Amino acid sequence: MSLNLVFADDLTGACEIAGIAHRAGLRTHLSMDPETAPVDPAELVVVDTETRLLSAAHAAARIQYFATELPSDCRLFKKTDSVLRGPVAAETAALARHLQRDLTLLVPANPAFSRHIVGGHYRIGTEPLHRTPFGRDPLNPITTDAVVDILGEWDGPGPAEPRSLPPHGELPSAGLVIGDTADVRDLQAWARRVSPATLPAGGGAFFTELLQPVPLATPAPPPPLDAPTLLLSGTTIPAQRALLQNSPDAVPLSLDELSRRGDTALTNWRQRVLRQVRRNNRALVYVEGEVSPDPSTPGRITCAHAFLAECLAASFDHKPWHLFIEGGATAAAIASALGRRRFGVRHAWGPGVVTLQPVTGPFPLFTLKPGSYPWPAPLHQHFFPTPSRG
Incomplete structure (x- = not known):
């Protein structure tokens, strides 16, 4: 299937898709401004719609607004x-x-990361x-493993x-189908079932299977x-914070x-970070202590990180x-905060980790990683070197 546009609901999701396309040899542009056309020609445009944390009504309205100018035959993938x-x-x-697609096929799982439906x-x-750490996500806690109930x-x-269906189940003519995915063969089977009348949606693994073969x-x-x-970490995944x-x-x-x-705490922390960089x-920055269930806490942490990045940018100038x-x-x-909202892809380190x-x-160069994904080996060794034995 030939795709030329992706809507992703957050920036790391957009990066994951951009990295996959980059590794496949596609000229890829990533934008946080859905209404702004890319500066350079691109074979694939990935748009961060910033809808992950919105209410259902606000997210739908935002998507509808951004899709207003899209033709009904647009070759679009919805990254979830x-x-x-x-x-x-x-x-x-x-x-x-908006695109007049009767059937939406949603395949979110990624068997390579042991994520199966x-x-x-x-x-x-x-x-x-x-029962995994996703059940304790402070903003989007998952309370069941039944995908129909989650949605x-x-x-x-x-x-x-x-409806949830196995890869070779009979597809309805319309509605939302969530695809069972035990392994890569299931991903490939679902990709073969996408037609021009289908809206494909899901994770990076499904997107990979949908890409037409292109010269690498x-x-x-x-x-x-x-x-x-x-390095600024906003993750609440215990293993990542422990590193x-x-x-x-x-x-x-x-x-x-x-x-x-x-x-006062922010000022002292900023000074400690700048001294460590010099x-x-x-400097590797993370949140220490239990994340409060107060919904304002993640926002305060994010603002603190953005403030720190602005201070560092002023220190380094150009x-x-x-x-x-x-x-x-x-x-x-x-x-x-740094006024950087349109990007080209410089390097893909591994699944989901893109510069x-x-x-x-x-x-600055930006290297982004989803909070739940592991660091690729070169970056893991750079930031967390194995102590030498002597």
């Missing part, structure tokens, strides 16, 4: 979260209505989805109830890792201190530097 966080049904329904139930490894009511074409370009070499570096906690370059942001001392050419960002909401806030170069200038 691989574990179905966010207003997935509302967004896909709005697109299906079998019999309509989502598992990560052997664990039901809601809720569908108000696009066809029946109001989504010689991959660009990775950017050097010797520039001053700031940062044990690094000698870590500068934690204490949620308890932030709650008690406010601006001393060792890098000198080379590199931002590594873990977590979609964190990445979007920082990119906006972007702003079209408005060479620095």
Whole structure:
């Protein structure tokens, strides 16, 4: 299938798709401004609609607004979260209505990361989805492993109830179908069932199978890792936070201190981070302590990270530097704070981990990673080197 446009609901999801297309040799442009045309010609445009954290009604309205100028024959893929966080049904329904696609085929799972849907139930490894850390997500907690229940009511074409089907099940003529996916053969089977009358949606693994074979370009070499570096982590995944906690370059942001001392705590933290970058050419920043169920807490953390990135940008002026960002909401806030909203793809390190170069200038480079994904081996070794035995 030939695709030329992707709508993603957050920035790391958009990066994942851009990286897949880049590795396939496609000229790819990523934009956080859906109404702005790319500066350079591109074979694929990936748009971050920033709808992950919106209500269903607001997300549908935003998608409908951005889709207004799209022709009904637009070759579009709707990138969703691989574990179905966010207003997935509302967004896909709005697109299906606008593009006049009776059938929406949603395949979110990624067997390469042990994310499977079998019999309509989502598992990560052997664990039901809601019993993994995704069940404790502070903004989008998953409360069941039944994919139909996670999605809720569908108000696009066809029946109001989504359906879960195996790869070779009989497809209805209209509605929302969530595809069972146990392995890569299931992904390939679902890709073969997408027709021009279908709206394809789901994760990066499904998108990979939908790409038509294209000549592979010689991959660009990775950017050097010797520039001053700031790694900002907004993830709440325990394993990812533990990596940062044990690094000698870590500068934690204490949620308890932030709650008690406010601006004073932020100022002290910023100074510690800048000293660490000047001393060792890098700092790794993460959140320390239990994340409060208060819905305002993630927003306060994100604002603190964006504020820190602005301070660092002022310190470096036009000198080379590199931002590594873990977590979609964190990445979007920082990119906006620095006035960088349109990018080309510089390098794809691995699944979901991509280095972007702003079209408005060479620095900073942005390397983005979903909070739940592991660091690719070269970056893991760079930030978390294995102690030598002696």
